[in-house]
Amino acid sequence: MALSTRWTPRSLHIPALQPTYTCRRCLSGRERLLRVSEEVQDALATGKPVVALETTIYTHGFPYPENVALSSHLESLVRVNGGVPATIGILDGIARVGMQAEELIQLVSTAGNENTWKISRRDLGFIGGFGLRGQKLNGGTTIAGTMILAHLAGIKIFATGGLGGVHRGGENSMDISADLTELGRTPVTVISSGCKSFLDIPRTLEYLETQGVGVGTFADGRTGTVDFPAFFSRDSGVKSPRTIFDEADAAALVYAQSNFPIQSGLLFANPVPESSAMAKDEIDGIIAQAVAEAEEKGIGGSANTPYILRRIRELSNGASVKANEALIEANVARGTKVAVELAKLELREGAAPQRGDASVVTPSELPITTQSSGTAVSTPAGDASAKISSAGQPVDILVAGSLASDTICDYEPFDRPSTAVPPTLHTSNPAKISPSAGGVGRNVAMAAHLAGAKVALASVVADDLAGSSLLDHVGKSGVSADHIRQIPAADGARTAQYVAVNDTSKDLVVAMADMSILARPELESLEYWTTTIGQTSPKWVIADANWSPEILSSIFKAAKVQGAMIAFEPVSIAKAARLFNKNNNAMTSTSVVPNHTVSLASPNSLELSALYKAATDALMFESERWWKVIDSFGLSGSGSRDRLVSIAGPELVEEGIPQQCLQLLPFIPNLVTKLGPKGCLVTSLLRHTDERLTRPEYAPYILGRTMSDASEIGGLYMRLIPPTCNVSQEDIVSVNGVGDTMLGVIVAGLVKGRTLDDIIPIAQDAAVLTLKSPEAVSHEVRSIQERLQ
Secondary structure (H helix, E strand, C coil), X not given: CCCCCCCCCCCCCCCCCCCCCHHHHHHHHHCCCEEECHHHHHHHHCCCCEEEECCHHHHCCCCCCHHHHHHHHHHHHHHHCCCEEEEEEEECCEEEECCCHHHHHHHHCCCCCCCEEEECHHHHHHXXXXXXXXXXXXXXXXXXXXXXXXXXXXXXXXXXXXXXXECCCHHHXXXXXXXXXXXXXXXXXXXECEECCCCCHHHHHHHHHHCCCEEEEECCCCCCCCECCECCECCCCCECCCEECCHHHHHHHHHHHHCCCCCCCEEEXXXXXXXXXXXXXXXXXXXXHHHHHHHHHCCCHHHHHHHHHHHHHHHCCCHHHHHHHHHHHHHHHHHHHHHHHHHHHHHHCXXXXXXXXXXXXXXXXXXXXXXXXXXXXCCCCCCHHHCCCCCCCCCCEEEECCCEEEEEEEECCCCCCCCCCCCCCCCCCCEEEEEEEECHHHHHHHHHHHCCCCEEEEEEEECCHHHHHHHHHHHHHCCEEEEEEEECHHHCCCCEEEEEEECCCCCEEEEEEECHHHXXXXXXXXXXXXXXXXXXXXXXXXXXXXXXXXXXXXXXHHHHHCCCEEEEECCCHHHHHHHHCCCCCCCCCXXXXXXXXXXXXXXXXXXXXXXXXXXXXXXXXXXXXXHHHHHCCCCCHHHHHHHHHHHHCHHHHHHCHHHHHHHHXXXXXEEEEECHHHCEEEEEEEECCCHHHCCHHHHHHEEEECCCCCCCEEEEEEEEECCCCCCCHHHCCCCCCHHHHHHHHHHHHHHCCCCHHHHHHHHHHHHHHHHCCCCCCCHHHHHHHHHHC
């Protein structure tokens, strides 16, 4: 029986950053008046979705410190939905696009202060000019002010609450919001819940038409024509000029308009969520009363809107506040989704600036190694049309895995034995108990980071104390934590917990893990993972099996779309089987080279057997494509066993370990099987051009060759690499992060262009450092960086 290995297609190309975004050059002459944050500049320069947010809502809508919480929440909504928030305001006389947390807190803490203005178009010159003269004023930007500054920075999407409009009686008073005229002359798309319902909605729409502003309303699940929303209620009794069915449609409209010489904006109305909406008749009566009271008291001009909103809140017993909060959140989420769809469209059409375009290999193309003579770790074919451009900071490796609070219990009996002894069951045992930050994903990410790679961790925690502590830990570690998602504990989410019980030799006896948060349905979205991976442009994605099969499927598909190579960490015997679970439809019987999904896996011997059994149960070895790869080597039964014994030794062959590797290779072309004190068994597929097929020193490890030029596979490589050193029992402190350390260092080495043969001894040394450390990953791993160069 013949067996196959996997390789890599075309080497992933990640070009350097684009020099600058246009606005960055402009800032050199304006930075005393306008500053764009580095994050926003870089996101714009690389085509990442950016969403503008106003600040009047904080400075003139909510008191301190509630406005701080709201600002943080809305920015988080943008990030969770795949965008970069660009909160816009005036601080110390300088317009800021993309305010840092401390800047935003400084601004919103001045809410109600006479030196904190409400900034529209007419005010920008004044507040900037006074700032140049030493009068450091602050300002919350209105819709009009935010649109201008967003446009100057190059931002196309702006999400807000409600638009200003023509006031009732505006035909006589000429009281018309500057928001409407701004929409007529600034090409920014505004997503709002219509205009405030105490305004004259028909005249507002008529004015917008005169200004040349395109207006549409999201159907939000409804069919046929829909009403233009009335802020607190979903219907106004006035039909919307156009209906928009989804975010992709909205993005297409923005893209089309931006390609015409049109300088007006677009207004996309998003109705308040049905669960928080007020009944039209109820709110109409409340508004009529509030407007009448304002007229009786002669309250007009800039004081009119605040007065009416306050009376609506009072007369509705707070129901208007609930609707207001819900619609703002809904608008920010929908606005971000529109920005994401627009980024995709611009990339497909070649309109978006790109940091680089990862090469994508079609099924007919021959895989190419990432090194001149290295193992053929291949990038599977992907859909170039679906790629999202890279985000602000590209990384070498994105680790999609668990972040957990670990508790390690080492059994320490009063009379310390000379041999390994497990704790006694059904009773209390003396132990040394150590809590720490952990999780397979976190450990692998830390090891890769310490080995010199640029790494981001994509994970999830609850908004509980443990989750907050872990976020703080990762943020200080040097690993990017921008893609760690927080889920409310109120929704039943619990931060992952892992408890390990070890014997006196520090070997694992039993472990208990609560990883339920890594199976949350909201994490199954392919769009979520495509955006996350697209924002980081990784060369490698490492996924651990703590995720549910459905989430693993989305991670794999998203990585393939981005042209990233995929490494899989099986985690445990039970979880390893998730790779071939029927709900992981990114791994099917047709996922064989060169159309494979996973390029590298690093199981131990027990996890390897679990992978093999899962593949057998899933009938993966029954596919015609698998047989074609296997038969291409022409291995005979008896002769193959002798060759396996000569390479791996009789003991491993008796256990069936090399045989299982060979049968899995069509699906996972590079396997590094960890064998503890026996070392590592490396099994790989080689291309015809791989120099190891011709160099005599590698001849003992070539298990088979393919003579046919029609096959993309040139040979089958297997090598048992012994451990670099033996560690005495008294030097072992913890074994729990050893395998994670190895995988992190291996992939960090592959990123640097090294071969598996070169990397594994270095990774073994790094694992020894962790073995001797109380940390899940030893900080001494940093010492091996030079060896990986």
